[in-house]
Amino acid sequence: MASPFLLFLLVIPLCLLVLFLALSFLTRPKPVRIPIKNRHVLITGGSSGIGLSLAKAAAAEGAHVSILARNAKRLEEAREEIKLATGHMARVLVADVRDPQAVAQALEEAGPVDVLVCNQGVFVPMELEKQDLEEAKFMIDVNLMGTFHLIKAALPGMKSRAKETGLPASIAIMSSQAGQVGIYGYTAYSASKFALRGLAESLQQEVIAHNIHVSMIFPPDTATPGLAEEQKRRPELTTIIAGSSAEMKAEDVAKKALDGLKEGQFIIPCNFDGTMLAIATAGLSPQRSATTALVEVFGAGFMRFVAMGFQWNWYSTIQNWHAKR
Ligand SMILES: NC(=O)C1=CN([C@@H]2O[C@H](COP(=O)(O)OP(=O)(O)OC[C@H]3O[C@@H](n4cnc5c(N)ncnc54)[C@H](OP(=O)(O)O)[C@@H]3O)[C@@H](O)[C@H]2O)C=CC1
Numbered sequence: 001m002a003s004p005f006l007l008f009l010l011v012i013p014l015c016l017l018v019l020f021l022a023l024s025f026l027t028r029p030k031p032v033r034i035p036i037k038n039r040h041v042l043i044t045g046g047s048s049g050i051g052l053s054l055a056k057a058a059a060a061e062g063a064h065v066s067i068l069a070r071n072a073k074r075l076e077e078a079r080e081e082i083k084l085a086t087g088h089m090a091r092v093l094v095a096d097v098r099d100p101q102a103v104a105q106a107l108e109e110a111g112p113v114d115v116l117v118c119n120q121g122v123f124v125p126m127e128l129e130k131q132d133l134e135e136a137k138f139m140i141d142v143n144l145m146g147t148f149h150l151i152k153a154a155l156p157g158m159k160s161r162a163k164e165t166g167l168p169a170s171i172a173i174m175s176s177q178a179g180q181v182g183i184y185g186y187t188a189y190s191a192s193k194f195a196l197r198g199l200a201e202s203l204q205q206e207v208i209a210h211n212i213h214v215s216m217i218f219p220p221d222t223a224t225p226g227l228a229e230e231q232k233r234r235p236e237l238t239t240i241i242a243g244s245s246a247e248m249k250a251e252d253v254a255k256k257a258l259d260g261l262k263e264g265q266f267i268i269p270c271n272f273d274g275t276m277l278a279i280a281t282a283g284l285s286p287q288r289s290a291t292t293a294l295v296e297v298f299g300a301g302f303m304r305f306v307a308m309g310f311q312w313n314w315y316s317t318i319q320n321w322h323a324k325r
């Protein structure tokens, strides 16, 4: 006769197994693998920072890469850099994502896309009270409206291409950890990045029947020319609070992003803090992996507790900062 204790020990893994099986049945959309070799990958903001690293990583894996940005000279330099690193001649497209006509024309020129990476982004941190509304609008226009323009222009071609080839396509959207949690000094930036999540969750439901798979990438501070510019004028509290998640290299963010999008991961965290944030903010987002779903189901309560610790730390920092003035 087995002791009640041994029986109990057996019950735990059994419950876990049943829960895992239930989640395997429930998780939607279904798992997918998105090939990128010999496929057309279009990366906006591909002339600098994370976008340029992504372009190199995709070209190194045999993708046909197009990069889009405003500045033609920087695009040419990026093309040289990609060629030097991988031997691949990327196509360059000059357009401002704020201009829907220019975006449509660029996509026409580029031809049908298999993987669209909406990575372009601007960030000008400042307390809302001090920030010029034009700056707030600038971030919304480039980060949010620009992404609308890109997806609108690319979708028809992506749909027919996915149908023709029978291969799954991908739309990957660059958010930020500041698109998962509000940060001091980022009212407009966080708003633009949180908004992308609503766009992405809704869009995934609209395009799943066309074999198009949406991903969102959530990097922490990442060493790029953009970050160097930002740091010249970032409020001290923004730097301190954003420092809660360790800075990454653009290459490492690009690798996470590319691996995640190839697996059709809806939420792509980039470091350990990012994984905690993803569990804490999973909400009703699509989840393809039963294993990750299991971690989310068990982790949710605990991560809320950890989050309370972070908030305690941030609010103490803010209070002390004001007390010193
Ligand atoms: N670096 C960081 O700390 C983090 C960055 N991110 C996000 O990652 C993305 C890339 O950031 P990062 O690599 O640092 O940025 P960079 O500033 O280094 O590069 C930005 C790229 O976007 C292009 N771009 C900017 N505005 C437009 C526009 N209106 N139309 C078309 N292209 C445009 C730029 O080219 P050009 O100026 O010639 O148009 C450039 O290629 C952004 O969305 C950012 O919000 C997220 C988390 C952290």
Ligand SMILES: CCCCCCCCCCCCCCCC(=O)[C@@H](N)CO
Pocket: 123, 176, 177, 178, 181, 183, 219, 220, 221, 222, 227, 230, 241, 242, 243, 244, 245, 273, 274, 276, 277, 280, 303, 304, 306, 307, 310
């Ligand atoms: C549940 C526990 C969670 C713990 C993790 C909390 C860490 C949050 C840190 C947020 C950092 C935001 C950086 C934004 C970078 C960015 O986008 C700018 N550089 C502009 O590009």
